[in-house]
Amino acid sequence: MGDILSLSRAMVAAAEQGDWEAVTAQEQDRRGRIKRYFSQAPVVAASAGLTEAVHTLVALDQRVIELGKARRNQIVDTLRGLGQGSRAVRAYRQAGR
Template sequence: MNDLPIIGAQRQQQLQDAIALSKNMLETAERGDWEGIIELEKQRREGMMAGLKEPVAVEEAEGVNDSLQTLMQLNDQLTGMVQRARSETAQQFAALQNGRNAASAYQSVSKQR
């Protein structure tokens, strides 16, 4: 007998597709392709909505829960990557602003001489 949780074939495929898209989103984030992530997120959301549109039968609950737990873990990883990238971008922007301010101050002093 199979010890895997029972889940409808169509729902299982939709949730597995969402998991695959989530993994693809992580790879896309590693490349810094943020626009690509937006497109993949749209596809993932549509698949998840389709996979969860119908009520979950009692015998499917464990399998659906396992898939959703996996999706949540992948999403947490992605969220962490996005937050780190955002923080790095903010630091780069601040450094650029500091450089501009320093250049502006230097030019201002140079003009006074």
């Protein structure tokens, strides 16, 4: 579980830096590790901290999601601005005819 948590933390760090390609690659790697981890019954000693680890994973995932939403909103705002600029140019050209 430690390697899964490390990958999750790396995903947050990459998302904070805007490296969404790294986030995607790390998520693919992490998904495989999670699948392998939970395909076997956890050892009793390891299961004691499992609940806390899963809560940490969820919190890290929520942070990546928040950062993703913020980036999406930035892109949407940029596209809106481009659309407004394009309309302004068309209006200017039409007014000049």
